[in-house]
Amino acid sequence: MSEAAKTQSQNDVAIQIIGMHKWYGEFHVLKDINLTVDRGERIVVCGPSGSGKSTMIRCINRLEEHQQGQIIVDGIELTNDVKKIDEIRREVGMVFQHFNLFPHLTVLENCTLAPIWVRKTPKAEAEATAMKFLERVKIPEQALKYPGQLSGGQQQRVAIARSLCMNPRIMLFDEPTSALDPEMISEVLDTMISLAEEGMTMICVTHEMGFAKTVADRVIFMDAGEIIEQAPPTEFFENPQSERTQLFLSQILHNA
């Protein structure tokens, strides 16, 4: 990488993936992924199941290891260097399909754990920050309950608040609404929309096409481990170029 490109990547580019490949044993899951995400950009990734969407975003914070190519997050290249991995994970928040809240800790403790242990924030300060974010996701009154006592939608909002407590510069969402009952999807989406409106860099794997239309700057379609098409939402939905995209859209928008 040239010096100029380096400077640019530190200023405007949040994530850069160059020629990335990944295999699970013999199985080639991700093939030649190239993707640049600018700061403040909101990206929705969609595609049929098994197309490698989740695997791709999980490579960004190294929950999965890539075998070829480069991933540069916030100006830091992901290698086997544990220190760099931890550095990136501190700046990249992630929300999972199954929430993955810590069931043995209260909502408040879930939110303060990482700031206290990773960022060494004093407890009182961490709690104040946590309450601020719990208010933002509209559940401050649940702070002292355990995750098992909350509904799915509430748990997912806590998970979002937990990530935000680390003040991440990038947020990854891995199918955040797929495990929710239908009546709870909108409360989570609303939280995500308000986050997007504040200029957070977001990559979101989702099947919520309504969300994609409202907030995405760019929609990425993946199939069989490849990025097939990238386009702004209006273009993507109204005038999809590839046949596979057209087929996918006709299938998921069939009932809409």
Add this chain to the structure above:
Amino acid sequence: MAIVKTERHEDLPPPVSQTGVIGWMRENLFSSPLNALLTVVSIYVIYWALSGIISYAFINANFVGETREDCTGSGACWVFIKARFGQIMYGFYPVEERWRVDVGYVLAAIGLFFVLSDVVKNKKWPALYLFVFVPVACFFLFSGGYFGLEVVETSQWGGLFLTLVLASVSIFVSLPLGIVLALGRRSSMPIVRMLCVGFIEFVRGVPLITVLFMASVMLPLFLPEGMNFDKLIRALVGMSLFSAAYMAEVVRGGLQAIPKGQMEAAKSLGLGYWQAMGLIILPQALKISIPSIVNTFIGLFKDTTLVLIIGLLDLLSIVKAGTTDKEWVGMATEGYVFVAAVFWVFCFGMSRYSIWLENKLHTGHKR
């Protein structure tokens, strides 16, 4: 035409036959002819067993006296236990030094109370006291040689005192060691994993008796001349390593039950391996393993009786030795019943505590 219900149905109390003593008995004891028959039979069996035990151990038993001639009843002769009580409790620990053991008990009891109960929320100081101060203090108290305390050789230790020393040392050593072994067994480093698997599988594959026998008879043959460990220490090391292998498997079961997402969430927040393990994975894994951990503790507690094989006089062996005394021939039943009762009290206590702890740590849905 649509059928619409406009009013909400109010909540009603359940029917009387479902509640109260009568409802409970009908539901649980006499729900069918077979169930009623089983209830009656069971009540008879309980009555038969209890009346036998009570008449043997209390009604027809003798409590007062000095020698076996004082035992005139048809029941148990507790005079035997009374006459040998000091030895059963302390072994051959010198009578005038037994207060040291009692002080050790009190120190440990205070620590256990504050660590195990809910009285104090922050367990840092009680834990430090119980796991650091008490062992050190007990070591000096029991073996002596410092602070003007007379040396008491471990060969003089015995009875319930020795049983408790064996059990508590092996319990306190085996749990942390077991956790380390379990983590090692799941490690991604092949050498570490191989060592842990090798140790666990080897130890689990041999009986405790052989481990103790090896530690006490074989080990000295391999040690250089003049180098000799205390027999008790060798037994302690043997038992601790043995139970650590079992503990490792119990903890591994708990670790495997924790969803992968927990580790991923911890990592995605920037926690390192040890932080994630210590703060997220182990607390949950240990919580779900409590029943099996306590099960292992109980097994271990009872296995301490096997030290008889290497000539240590624990509770069981000292009582057994007492029954061979010609003054007290034929007192084996009383001896064994007493030993069983003592073991039962400790094991039942552990079991109840684990149930209480499980309920306390339960954080899911529970009304």
